[in-house]
Amino acid sequence: ACGGSGGGTTASEAPSSAGASSEAPKSALKVGLAFDVGGRGDKSFNDAAYVGLEKAKTDLGAEIKDLSPSSDGSNRGELLRQLADAGYNPVIGVGFLYDNDIKTVAAEYPEIQFAVVDSLSSGPNVTGLQFAEEQGSYLAGVVAANKAKNGHVGFVGGVEMDLIKKFEAGFVAGVKSVKKDAKIDVAYISADPAIGFKAPDKGKVAADKMFQDGAEIVYHAAGDSGTGVFQAAAAAGKKAIGVDSDQRETIKDAKLQPVIMTSMLKRVDVGVFEFVKAFQGGAKGGNNVVYDLKVDGVGLATTGGEIDDLKDKLDAAKKDIVDGKITVPSKP
Amino acid sequence: MSADTLATAKPAVELEGITKRFPGVVANHDIRITVEPGTVHAIVGENGAGKSTLMKILYGMQKPDEGTIKVNGAEVSFRTPSDAIGVGIGMVHQHFMLADNFTVLENIILGAEPKNVGFLDISAARRRITDLAGAHGLRVDPDRRVEDLGVGDRQRVEILKVLYRGARILILDEPTAVLVPQEVEELFQNLRELKSEGLTVIFISHKLDEVLDIADAITVIRRGTTVASVSPSEVTARRLAELMVGSELPTPETRESTVTEKVAVRVSHLTMDAEGHRTVLPKGVSAEGYAGTLRAEGRRLLLDDVSFDIHEGEILGVAGVEGNGQSELIEAIMGLRPAIGGIELNGADISSWSTLRRRESGIGYVPEDRHRQGLLLEGSLWENRVLGHQTRRPSKSGIFINRRAAKADTERIVKDYDVRTPGIDTLALALSGGNQQKLIVGREMSGEPKFLIAAHPTRGVDVGAQAAIWDHLRNARAAGLAVLLISADLDELIGLSDTLRVIYRGRLVAGLDPSDVTPEQLGGYMTGAIAGTEET
Amino acid sequence: MTRLSKYHLALIGFAVLILLMSLIRIVTGYDDITSSGTFAAALGLAVPIGLAGLGGLWAERAGVVNIGLEGMMVLGTWFAGWAGYQWGFMAALLAGLIAGALGGLLHAIATVSFGVDHIISGVAINLLGPGITRFLSETFYKEGTSAAAAGAGLTTSPGMSSQAPEASLPLLSSGPDLLGMLENTHIFLLSDLAGILRGLTHDVNVLVIVAVLMLPLTFFVLWYTAFGLRLRSAGENPWAAESLGVNVLRIKYVAVVISGAFAGLGGVFLVFITSKYVEGQTTGRGFIGLAAMIFGNWRPGGLAAGAALFGYADGLQQRNSGAVTSFFLFGAVLLLIYIGVKMRGMLGSNQPAELVTRASREYTLMAGAAVGAVVLVWLWLTVDKLPNEFVFITPHVLTLLVLLVASQNLRMPAADGVRYRRGEQH
Amino acid sequence: MPAGLYRALLTFAGAVAAIVLAIAISSVAIIAAGASPGDAFAAFFNFGATDRTLATGLAAMINRAVPLFIAGLAVAVGFRMNLFNIGVEGQYRLAAICAAYVGTVFVGPSWLQITVIILVAMVVGGLYALIPALMKTGRGVSEVISTIMLNFIAINIASFLVRGPFAGQRAEGQLANTTQTLPQSAWFPNLNWIFGAFGLPAPRGGGLWGFLLVAVVLGVVLWVVLERTRFGFDIKASGLNATAAVASGVNAKKMVISAMVLSGAIAGLIGLPEILGDKHAFNSGFTPGLGYLGIAVALLGRNKPVGIAIAALLFGFLDRAQGPLQIAGLPSSVIVIMQGTIVLLVVIANEITGRIAVRREERYAARQLGRNTPVEVGA
Numbered sequence A: 001a002c003g004g005s006g007g008g009t010t011a012s013e014a015p016s017s018a019g020a021s022s023e024a025p026k027s028a029l030k031v032g033l034a035f036d037v038g039g040r041g042d043k044s045f046n047d048a049a050y051v052g053l054e055k056a057k058t059d060l061g062a063e064i065k066d067l068s069p070s071s072d073g074s075n076r077g078e079l080l081r082q083l084a085d086a087g088y089n090p091v092i093g094v095g096f097l098y099d100n101d102i103k104t105v106a107a108e109y110p111e112i113q114f115a116v117v118d119s120l121s122s123g124p125n126v127t128g129l130q131f132a133e134e135q136g137s138y139l140a141g142v143v144a145a146n147k148a149k150n151g152h153v154g155f156v157g158g159v160e161m162d163l164i165k166k167f168e169a170g171f172v173a174g175v176k177s178v179k180k181d182a183k184i185d186v187a188y189i190s191a192d193p194a195i196g197f198k199a200p201d202k203g204k205v206a207a208d209k210m211f212q213d214g215a216e217i218v219y220h221a222a223g224d225s226g227t228g229v230f231q232a233a234a235a236a237g238k239k240a241i242g243v244d245s246d247q248r249e250t251i252k253d254a255k256l257q258p259v260i261m262t263s264m265l266k267r268v269d270v271g272v273f274e275f276v277k278a279f280q281g282g283a284k285g286g287n288n289v290v291y292d293l294k295v296d297g298v299g300l301a302t303t304g305g306e307i308d309d310l311k312d313k314l315d316a317a318k319k320d321i322v323d324g325k326i327t328v329p330s331k332p
Numbered sequence B: 001m002s003a004d005t006l007a008t009a010k011p012a013v014e015l016e017g018i019t020k021r022f023p024g025v026v027a028n029h030d031i032r033i034t035v036e037p038g039t040v041h042a043i044v045g046e047n048g049a050g051k052s053t054l055m056k057i058l059y060g061m062q063k064p065d066e067g068t069i070k071v072n073g074a075e076v077s078f079r080t081p082s083d084a085i086g087v088g089i090g091m092v093h094q095h096f097m098l099a100d101n102f103t104v105l106e107n108i109i110l111g112a113e114p115k116n117v118g119f120l121d122i123s124a125a126r127r128r129i130t131d132l133a134g135a136h137g138l139r140v141d142p143d144r145r146v147e148d149l150g151v152g153d154r155q156r157v158e159i160l161k162v163l164y165r166g167a168r169i170l171i172l173d174e175p176t177a178v179l180v181p182q183e184v185e186e187l188f189q190n191l192r193e194l195k196s197e198g199l200t201v202i203f204i205s206h207k208l209d210e211v212l213d214i215a216d217a218i219t220v221i222r223r224g225t226t227v228a229s230v231s232p233s234e235v236t237a238r239r240l241a242e243l244m245v246g247s248e249l250p251t252p253e254t255r256e257s258t259v260t261e262k263v264a265v266r267v268s269h270l271t272m273d274a275e276g277h278r279t280v281l282p283k284g285v286s287a288e289g290y291a292g293t294l295r296a297e298g299r300r301l302l303l304d305d306v307s308f309d310i311h312e313g314e315i316l317g318v319a320g321v322e323g324n325g326q327s328e329l330i331e332a333i334m335g336l337r338p339a340i341g342g343i344e345l346n347g348a349d350i351s352s353w354s355t356l357r358r359r360e361s362g363i364g365y366v367p368e369d370r371h372r373q374g375l376l377l378e379g380s381l382w383e384n385r386v387l388g389h390q391t392r393r394p395s396k397s398g399i400f401i402n403r404r405a406a407k408a409d410t411e412r413i414v415k416d417y418d419v420r421t422p423g424i425d426t427l428a429l430a431l432s433g434g435n436q437q438k439l440i441v442g443r444e445m446s447g448e449p450k451f452l453i454a455a456h457p458t459r460g461v462d463v464g465a466q467a468a469i470w471d472h473l474r475n476a477r478a479a480g481l482a483v484l485l486i487s488a489d490l491d492e493l494i495g496l497s498d499t500l501r502v503i504y505r506g507r508l509v510a511g512l513d514p515s516d517v518t519p520e521q522l523g524g525y526m527t528g529a530i531a532g533t534e535e536t
Numbered sequence C: 001m002t003r004l005s006k007y008h009l010a011l012i013g014f015a016v017l018i019l020l021m022s023l024i025r026i027v028t029g030y031d032d033i034t035s036s037g038t039f040a041a042a043l044g045l046a047v048p049i050g051l052a053g054l055g056g057l058w059a060e061r062a063g064v065v066n067i068g069l070e071g072m073m074v075l076g077t078w079f080a081g082w083a084g085y086q087w088g089f090m091a092a093l094l095a096g097l098i099a100g101a102l103g104g105l106l107h108a109i110a111t112v113s114f115g116v117d118h119i120i121s122g123v124a125i126n127l128l129g130p131g132i133t134r135f136l137s138e139t140f141y142k143e144g145t146s147a148a149a150a151g152a153g154l155t156t157s158p159g160m161s162s163q164a165p166e167a168s169l170p171l172l173s174s175g176p177d178l179l180g181m182l183e184n185t186h187i188f189l190l191s192d193l194a195g196i197l198r199g200l201t202h203d204v205n206v207l208v209i210v211a212v213l214m215l216p217l218t219f220f221v222l223w224y225t226a227f228g229l230r231l232r233s234a235g236e237n238p239w240a241a242e243s244l245g246v247n248v249l250r251i252k253y254v255a256v257v258i259s260g261a262f263a264g265l266g267g268v269f270l271v272f273i274t275s276k277y278v279e280g281q282t283t284g285r286g287f288i289g290l291a292a293m294i295f296g297n298w299r300p301g302g303l304a305a306g307a308a309l310f311g312y313a314d315g316l317q318q319r320n321s322g323a324v325t326s327f328f329l330f331g332a333v334l335l336l337i338y339i340g341v342k343m344r345g346m347l348g349s350n351q352p353a354e355l356v357t358r359a360s361r362e363y364t365l366m367a368g369a370a371v372g373a374v375v376l377v378w379l380w381l382t383v384d385k386l387p388n389e390f391v392f393i394t395p396h397v398l399t400l401l402v403l404l405v406a407s408q409n410l411r412m413p414a415a416d417g418v419r420y421r422r423g424e425q426h
Numbered sequence D: 001m002p003a004g005l006y007r008a009l010l011t012f013a014g015a016v017a018a019i020v021l022a023i024a025i026s027s028v029a030i031i032a033a034g035a036s037p038g039d040a041f042a043a044f045f046n047f048g049a050t051d052r053t054l055a056t057g058l059a060a061m062i063n064r065a066v067p068l069f070i071a072g073l074a075v076a077v078g079f080r081m082n083l084f085n086i087g088v089e090g091q092y093r094l095a096a097i098c099a100a101y102v103g104t105v106f107v108g109p110s111w112l113q114i115t116v117i118i119l120v121a122m123v124v125g126g127l128y129a130l131i132p133a134l135m136k137t138g139r140g141v142s143e144v145i146s147t148i149m150l151n152f153i154a155i156n157i158a159s160f161l162v163r164g165p166f167a168g169q170r171a172e173g174q175l176a177n178t179t180q181t182l183p184q185s186a187w188f189p190n191l192n193w194i195f196g197a198f199g200l201p202a203p204r205g206g207g208l209w210g211f212l213l214v215a216v217v218l219g220v221v222l223w224v225v226l227e228r229t230r231f232g233f234d235i236k237a238s239g240l241n242a243t244a245a246v247a248s249g250v251n252a253k254k255m256v257i258s259a260m261v262l263s264g265a266i267a268g269l270i271g272l273p274e275i276l277g278d279k280h281a282f283n284s285g286f287t288p289g290l291g292y293l294g295i296a297v298a299l300l301g302r303n304k305p306v307g308i309a310i311a312a313l314l315f316g317f318l319d320r321a322q323g324p325l326q327i328a329g330l331p332s333s334v335i336v337i338m339q340g341t342i343v344l345l346v347v348i349a350n351e352i353t354g355r356i357a358v359r360r361e362e363r364y365a366a367r368q369l370g371r372n373t374p375v376e377v378g379a
C-alpha cells in the first residue's frame, strides 16, 4: 500500500511536470512530506504527521507522497529537493532536524511552499509549525498532581535535548501549580537519539526506580522507550501518562492500556493538515504557526475516562493559559 | 626377533602406485613401498622429495590421486585421519602438533576421549596415560601444560598420543630433527622396544647415520618416486646420499683459520630474567653482580651471565638443546628482547640501541624460523629484499623506498645465491623452503655486514642448497665477517665453527675446540651429562 | 597459585567488594548502591550483554572472532518480535534463536569455508542485520497488513501475544518478602546483602534464569566434555586437532552457529523485556558483550563478572545519576587499598634486589595511585552532580579502566582469529 | 601475463561477479517484497528529468562519497597493519565539533581559517586515537574493544559540548542544538564549475563540495605514503607478518601509535566536508555513523585508495537512490541489503581470487623450475 494511491500517477507524471509545477493549479494539489529518521510506521511522531497528510488526501483531494530519510539522516536535503523536483508543492519536513535543510532548499525553490514541523520559519516561503508541548505537558502535570495522593510524580525523558526539556518544564510547572511541595523525579535515558528513544528496558529501569521510591504517576516523553515506563507502571500497579498520540489507543497491549491514564497529544496531524489547507487557500509562508492549547494543537486524551473527574480543573488551567494568565515555561 | 612370523604375516603397509599432484607439482609419482610388520622402515630423500606428502596420504590427511593403500593386507581408503587411526595407524608429524595451552593429558586424549556418562573421564585417562608411559619408558607428567615442556618431552607426548590410540603402525616424520644425540638414543631405545612388541615403525630422517642405526629396511625417494629399496647392512651413508641426490655429499669441513686478532663482537654478562621487564640497570650495580643477586633470589634466568668475544673472521658456534637460551641469546643481541649486560660491536656499546639501529650498524640476522621472523610470505621477493633494509641503500632514497634499486639488488641475490624463482615479483610463498632460505641468507649478507647471526641457516634445506649456504658463510668469514652460528645440526656446527660453545640452562658451560670434539661429546655437554668447564 | 586458593581469593574479593559497597552506601547515603532495584536493573541489563558475551565465547574458543554479534542480535530481536506477536513467547524464543543462529551460519560460511578475515565478515554482518530487519519490516509490517492493524510499524512489531513468565523466591523475595523487609531496615551490611539477594531473585524472567544457567552449562560443556575439548582445541591448535581426526571445520561451524544462537537469544531477551520488537533496541550490546568476554579472559565466570560490572554501572546511573559520584569515592578507596598492600609488601620484603630493581618503578606507581586517590576524593567532595552525558558513559569508562588494569594477564585462544584451512599447516 | 596484472584483473573480475550476485540476491528480496526489480534498477538510474536534477543528483552522490572515502582511508590505514580502528566513529565526531567551534572562535583570511579548521580536526582526531593506541602498546588492551567503548564516550562528549560549552546563539523556539554558524570565510568554495565544464547547470544546495579536492589530495598523498615510502612499507610489513617486521627493525609500538594517530587524524576530516561545504555548523543533524560505514568502504576497496574511492562512489550511488526508490513506491532498505551483501560477497570473492592467483603463481614457479617433474625410473 506504500504510496499505492499516488504512485501510479507519479511515476509517469512527475518528470514531465517537474519544471512547470510551481504554478500548478489547485485542483492538482500535490503534497510531499519528508519524515524524520525512523520514517513512516514509527507509531509516533512521523505517523501523526502522516495522518495529517492522509487527511489532506481524503478531505482536500491532494495527491500525496511521503519519503523517509536514510537511517543516518544524511539525505534530508536531497529528499526535499527530490520532492520539489518531482512537482510537489507544498513540501513538509517533519522534525526540527530539518530546519537547516529547509532553509537552504526553500531558498533554491522560491516558488514552492515549505513547512517544517517543530521549528521556525527560515524564509518567505517557509512556515514553521510549532507546538506548545509545554502547555500540554502542563495539563499532564495538573492531572498527575491531582491524581497522585502522596504528591510524588516522575518524568522520564528519552534524550536530553531541548525539545524534550520543553515537556519536562511544562510538566513540572503543571504539577507545581497544583502542589507546590510535590516531589518530581526527573530522569533522562541517553544523550544519543539512537539510544534514548529506543531503549524500553532502560525506560523501565528509570521508571521502576521512581515507582519504587513512591511515585504514583510517571509521565514520559521517550518515544519507544516509553513502553518500558508503561511496563514499570503495570508491574508496580501505578499509572503513567503517554505522549504525542493517544497511547491508550495506539499501544495495543491489553495489559498496558489500563495504566495509561491519559496522553499528552501533540497534534502534528492537525498541524500538517491545517498547513496544507491554508496553502490551498493561498496562504504564503514566512511565519510561524504555533499549535498550542488555544487551537487544540496540544491537549490531553480522554480515552478510558480516567481524567473525566478533572475536567473542570483542566478546563480552568487551559483557560488560564489561553488567556495568558499563566505563562508556561519551556525550559526547566 | 620376529623373523619366523614374517614369512606368514601380511605386510603391515603396502603402497601401490601412489600418485599425488599439487598445482604444478607432482609430489608423489607411482610410489611403491612394502613395509613388513614388526620392523622399522626408514624413508629417505632430499627436501621436497615427497616423503611428508606420502605419509600424510597414509595417515588420511591427503587423498592420493591414484594408487592403492593396503594395511595388513586389506585395501583401505581414508577420508580423514580418523579412518587411519581406526585401522591402527598413528603419525608423529614433522612439526609438533600440540596445543600449548592444553595439558599433556588433554593433548593426548583429544579426539579419543574416554567418556563417563557424557563427561570426560579425566581420571581414567590419567591412569591409562601413566600406564602407557610406564610401559614404554616415556616419562611425562600428564597434568603439565605443554607450553612448559622442552622439546624432548614434547616428542614423547607426540609418541604417547599415537600409542594412546592403540596404533600398531607408527609414522615418525623427522622425529630427531630437534633432539640431541642422547635424546635420539633414548628415542631409539623406545622404538626398539615398540618393535619388539610387534609394532611397525615408519621412520623419516635426513640423518643417515641414524637411519642406518635404527632401520631394518630403507626406501629412497627421489623427486616423488621410489628409486631404491635397500637393506641397511648393504649400504653406507655415502651410498644412500648418492641414491638420494645422485651426487656427492658436501661436507661443512673448514679448517684453515681466518680468525683475526680484532674483536668484532663482545658480549659481556648478558642476563635475562624470565619475568623482568627492566632493561636499564640501577646505578652502581654491575650486570655481573645483578645476575648473582637474581640467582641468589632463586629467579629463573633465561640467560645467565653470558659472555663471549667473536673476532673478525671467526665463526663462533653455539651448541645446545633447543630451549636452553639460544633464542633468547640471539633475540637479546638483536634487541628484540630486553636483557641486561654489555653488547659491543667494534667497540661501540650497542646494548641500548633499537633493533633498527643495530641492523643499520652492520648486524645481519638469519632467524631461526624463516616463516615467522624472516619473510613476508605474501610479499614479492623484492619486497622481502627490502625487509630489514628499509633504511639503507640501495633500498631507500630519502623517505621513499627505492623500488628500482631494490629490484636490481634482488636480481643480484637471485643470481649469486642461485635462488630458483621465475622472477623477483613472485610471491615468497611460491618458493620452496630452501630457496626461501637462500634469499634470506643473500639478503642478510648484502650491505656488507660486520656481524652475522645465523640461526639454523640450513634447517630443512636440502643438500645442494646446504652446500651453497655453507660456501657463502665461509667466503664471508674469509672477508672478515664475524658469525654467531646456532644450529641443531652438530656436524654443521663442528664443521663450520672456529670456536664452539655449549649453552645449557642459559649459561655457557663449555668452550670446545671443534677440531677434536665428537658429536657424542658435544651432546654430553648439551644435556648436562658432562659438567661444563670454561676453557679456551 | 593453586586452584583452591584462587577460588578462595575470588570469594574474599567478593566479600570485600560487598563490604566496601555497604560502607560507601552508608557514607554517601545513596541507598541505590545496594538496593534491590539497582540489582534487579543490573541483572536485566547484564543479561543481554552476558548472552552476547557467551556467543563471543563459543565462537572464539573455537578460534573464530565474532564481531558480528551485534548484527546477529538484531536479527534475533526482529524474529522474536515477529514470531512473538503471532504465537507467543515460546515461538519468539525459538525464532530469535534460529535467526541468530542463521546469522552465525552466514559468518561460519564466510570465515570457515571461505577463509574471509573474521573481523571483516563480522562487520559485513553488522551492516546486513539492520538492513535485513528494516527490509522485513517494510515488507511484513506495511500499512494494510494485519500486523500493522495489531500495532506494527516500520520500527516496531505488534506486542507479543503472550509473555514469558516470571519467578521469585517464595517467602524471601515474594509473599511476605522477608528480604525486602530486611533491606528497608538499612542496617549496615545486612540490608545490603538482603537488597542484593532480593534484586537478583524478585520477579525474575525465566529467560534470565535460562541465561544465568547457560554460564555453568557452557563451562561444563566446554571444559568437561569431549565435545568441549575438541571445540577448544579448534581455537588453540586446529592443525593438531585435525591430525587427531577431529573434524575441525564441523566443530567451527557448530560453534559459530551456537554463537549466533546466543546472540539471537540476547535479542529475544530484549524483546521479552519490551514485549515487542523495537528497531535499534540492541544499541551496541553485541559489542559490549564482546568486551565483557575479553574482560573475562575468554571464560564464562569472568564474562559474567564483566557483564555484571557493566550492567551494574548502567543500572545505577540510570536509576540514580547522583549515585554515580560515589564511584569517585570507590575508586579512591581501591587505590588506597592498593597502596596499603604494596607498602606491606615492600616493608615485608628485605630482599635487596627486589628493592634495587623494582623500587623506582614501584614508587612512581604508588605516588601515582596516591595522587589519583586525592583527586578522586576531591572530585567526590566537590562534584555534586555530573552533567548527564558524563553519567551515561559510566559503564563504558569503568570497563575501560578495568581493562587497563587487567588486560596484561589476559590470554586469548592461541589460534583465535586465525584462518584455518583443512590440510594446510599455517 | 605479468603476475601483477593477472592479480589485478582477477580481483576486478571477482568484484564484478560479487556485485552481479549481490544484485541477484537483492532482486530476490525485491520480488519477495512484491515489487519489480526492473523498476528498482530504473530508480537507481533515475536522475530526474532535467539537467539541473541530473547535476543535483550527481553532486549528491559525490558529496555522499567524499566523507565515505575519507572514512575508508582512515580505517584502511589501520587495517593494512591489522590494526582495527573501529573508533573512527568517535574520532570524527569529536574532531568535527572541536573544528566547528574553533572555526567560529578563530577568524582570519579564508585560506588560513580553513587550514586551521582542518588542522584542529586532524589534531583532535589523532589525539583521540592516541588513547586506544597507548592502551594497546602500554597495557595490551585490544583496540577493537577500547575503540568501541571510546565511541560511546565520544558521542556523549560531543553531545555535551554542543549543548553546553560550544553551543551557539539560537533563535527562540529553535530546538536543534548547534554551534555558532561559521563565518563565510570558513565556507569551503564549491566545485560547481566542474558541471559547467560538462555543459550542465550548477547543482542545487551546497553544490559539489569543494572538500572533494582535499579528499583527492589526501587519497593521492596516502597512496604515496602507503605504497612508496618506508613508513608505508613498515605498515605493510607489519600487516603481512608482524614478527618478521619487528625482527627487521620495525618498532612495533611506534608503528601502532603512528598508524593509529594517522588513522585518527584522517578520521578527523570526515565531518568537515559537511560542515565546511553545507551545514556551516555542527548541529544535531550532523551525519552520524560514517565511521562504521567507512569500515565497509575500506573492506570493499581492499584498503587501497583507488579501491576505496570506487567503493565510496558505489555507496554514494546506492545511497542517492533512497528518494527515487521511495518515489517509485519501492522499499528503500534494499539499499542497505545491497551494501551488506556486496561487502560480504566482494570479500569472499577476494579470498577466492586471491587463492586462484597464488595457485597460478605456484604452478608457474614450479613449471619454470621443473621441480618434481616425475623422473622415469627403470623398474
Ligand SMILES: Nc1ncnc2c1ncn2[C@@H]1O[C@H](COP(=O)(O)OP(=O)(O)OP(=O)(O)O)[C@@H](O)[C@H]1O
Residues within 6 Å of the ligand: B022, B023, B025, B026, B027, B045, B046, B047, B048, B049, B050, B051, B052, B053, B054, B094, B432, B460, C423, D372
Ligand atoms: N599442500 C601442498 N600444496 C602444494 N604443494 C605441496 C603441498 N604439500 C607439499 N607440496 C609440494 O610437494 C612436494 C613434496 O613435499 P613434501 O613435504 O612431501 O616433501 P618432503 O620430502 O617431506 O620434504 P622435507 O624433507 O623438506 O620434509 C614439495 O615440493 C612441495 O612443493
Ligand SMILES: Nc1ncnc2c1ncn2[C@@H]1O[C@H](COP(=O)(O)OP(=O)(O)OP(=O)(O)O)[C@@H](O)[C@H]1O
Residues within 6 Å of the ligand: B047, B048, B429, B430, B431, B432, B433, B434, B459, B460, B461, C423, C424, C425, D362
Ligand atoms: N599448504 C600448501 N599450500 C600451497 N602450497 C604449499 C603448501 N605447502 C607447501 N606448499 C608449496 O610447497 C613448496 C614448499 O613446500 P615445503 O614448505 O614443504 O618446502 P620444503 O623445501 O620442504 O621447505 P620446508 O622444509 O620449509 O618445509 C612451495 O612451493 C609451497 O608453495
Ligand SMILES: [Mg+2]
Residues within 6 Å of the ligand: B048, B052, B433
Ligand atoms: Mg617440507
Ligand SMILES: [Mg+2]
Residues within 6 Å of the ligand: B051, B052, B053, B094, B173
Ligand atoms: Mg617432510
